[in-house]
Amino acid sequence: MDGNRTELPDGALLIEDGKISAVGRTDEIEAPEGAEVVDATGCAVLPGLVNCHTHLCMIYGRTIGTERRLLDWLKVEMPIMARLDDTATYYGALLGCVENIKNGNTTVVENTFIPRTRDFTPENAIFRAMRDVGVRGVVARAYHARNFAPEFLESHEQQAEAVESLVEDWHGAEGGRLGVSIGPLLPWIVDIEDLFETRALADRLGIGIHMHVAESPEFNEKIEEAHGRSIRNVELLYEGRCLGSSVQAVAVADLNDREIELLAETETAVVFDPQTRLFWGTGFPGLRPFLDAGLICGLGTNGPAANCGQDLFETMKYACATAKTAANDPTALGRYRVLEMATIEGARALGMADRTGSLEVGKDADVITVNLAQPHLTPALDIPAALVYSAKGSDVRDVFIAGNAVMRNREVLTVRERDVLVAANEIAARIVPGAERVSARVA
Ligand SMILES: [Zn+2]
Structure with a gap:
């Protein structure tokens, strides 16, 4: 999404202070000491x-x-x-x-x-x-x-x-x-x-x-x-x-x-x-x-x-x-x-292209990984086609926003998903006419 439609097989990127500080091949980018390494083997890595x-x-x-x-x-x-x-x-x-x-x-x-x-x-x-x-x-x-x-x-x-x-x-x-x-x-x-x-x-x-x-x-x-x-x-x-x-x-x-x-x-x-x-x-x-x-x-x-x-x-x-x-x-x-x-x-x-929307050095690190190692994405001979025609939102594995890990391995890290679902069902039972029986079933 850098304007040249660059695709990097065996790609890597480095995130520092919430921003993307390097993009290249894995052998070109060295993780600084103490950095956390996220292994995205088998995934497509793309802008959020x-x-x-x-x-x-x-x-x-x-x-x-x-x-x-x-x-x-x-x-x-x-x-x-x-x-x-x-x-x-x-x-x-x-x-x-x-x-x-x-x-x-x-x-x-x-x-x-x-x-x-x-x-x-x-x-x-x-x-x-x-x-x-x-x-x-x-x-x-x-x-x-x-x-x-x-x-x-x-x-x-x-x-x-x-x-x-x-x-x-x-x-x-x-x-x-x-x-x-x-x-x-x-x-x-x-x-x-x-x-x-x-x-x-x-x-x-x-x-x-x-x-x-x-x-x-x-x-x-x-x-x-x-x-x-x-x-x-x-x-x-x-x-x-x-x-x-x-x-x-x-x-x-x-x-x-x-x-x-x-x-x-x-x-x-x-x-x-x-x-x-x-x-x-x-x-x-x-x-x-x-x-x-x-x-x-x-x-x-x-x-x-x-x-x-x-x-x-x-x-x-x-x-x-x-x-x-x-x-x-x-x-x-x-x-x-x-x-x-x-x-x-x-x-x-949205007037935000200087901050997000592509994996380029200097941008905020809004990055997702999509798990391609699944039956409906195999073989992914053309990755953009796989993403557009075969992938689903539920194939997203990890989400980083401004460098923060917001989801890892499909677990949301910032709030407790189960608590949100329970609260939403209770509220629906209270405010949606006729929803009481549905909520009872979910609880
Ligand atoms: Zn609308």
């Missing part, structure tokens, strides 16, 4: 994966409403969201971070939307979970100004106050591992002034903008209805000054050629979540036009409740399959490019 979009705050809705369309599905998820408190939010995020780690995702962007109450700040609970697990994380705080459940709505002043306090407490915390971004949850729950304010606030605080864009044809219908005029999603964001190089347009699916041009002109990054598109049955984007337009393309799993997993290996495979099918061309998206999208290109989309 970058999950550019998820909703860990919705994790308790996993397996609920799996045969619905997006907006209908939200109707069964919202009552669960409404019952989240500080403990439920913390353990939900902890569970989601553990799941991301076990799939090799060292960077996670959590798009948070939880009702605003006076007695707890959801984003603080999520940041605490990210800190405790040791993941590299961004909380993208969603904004709701109108046309949404009343308990989510807030004024510009309320948004600004909340975001300023989050930036002060968490942006750049944990050695730069944690960060904040903002954006409207959906394009029809803000008006044009709200978009101007979002841009002004982001610029003033030096943070990015992260938002769902044209996920399905329904989006453009809802925009027309709410804004009272015929305007496409990307045109609306252009008018509202919410495109640009620090912006991630997420889940893009229903865009026309002019909208793709606008994204390219403004250097806006896009994030694809192909398995969620297929999960809802609302169509999927042909990725090729975005690649042809020269856009930076990241990948996201979307929330654990919206595809029932956090496996970015699965996302890579779906991305290739949907790109090939849409273009009727098996070369529409290849294994190297999609691996870049899951690592260095995702990091670029």
Whole structure:
């Protein structure tokens, strides 16, 4: 992922003070005295994966409403969201971070939307979970100004106050591992002034903008209805000054050629979540036009409740399959490019490419090992193809983030996984309607 697609058979790397200090062949790199040596024989060693979009705050809705369309599905998820408190939010995020780690995702962007109450700040609970697990994380705080459940709505002043306090407490915390971004949850729950304010606030605080864009044809219908005029999603964001190089347009699916041009002109990054598109049955984007337009393309799993997993290996495979099918061309998206999208290109989309996304000297040591010595990965004659088409998140053996060992031999070292599962089941029994019997079974 160094720009030359370098592969090193019998490779080694040296981690010092949280950073990669040498990369080469095993016989070229000498471990300093006292260094711990991790034997990765039989493994592929690659940069930690970058999950550019998820909703860990919705994790308790996993397996609920799996045969619905997006907006209908939200109707069964919202009552669960409404019952989240500080403990439920913390353990939900902890569970989601553990799941991301076990799939090799060292960077996670959590798009948070939880009702605003006076007695707890959801984003603080999520940041605490990210800190405790040791993941590299961004909380993208969603904004709701109108046309949404009343308990989510807030004024510009309320948004600004909340975001300023989050930036002060968490942006750049944990050695730069944690960060904040903002954006409207959906394009029809803000008006044009709200978009101007979002841009002004982001610029003033030096943070990015992260938002769902044209996920399905329904989006453009809802925009027309709410804004009272015929305007496409990307045109609306252009008018509202919410495109640009620090912006991630997420889940893009229903865009026309002019909208793709606008994204390219403004250097806006896009994030694809192909398995969620297929999960809802609302169509999927042909990725090729975005690649042809020269856009930076990241990948996201979307929330654990919206595809029932956090496996970015699965996302890579779906991305290739949907790109090939849409273009009727098996070369529409290849294994190297999609691996870049899951690592260095995702990091670029988030403005983090100077720190993570590749195994290069000077970068933070976000490194994973993938165990290739398994039936479904044998023979791995072409390792990138094995990673994209045959590997699963559960094949990840070790995870290092900023040089810290967060998982070894599939055991998470920073928190006790079993305790997290027990707590999450107890909380689900309390907040998910009808979940009591399931929890009793697990306990
Ligand atoms: Zn989403």
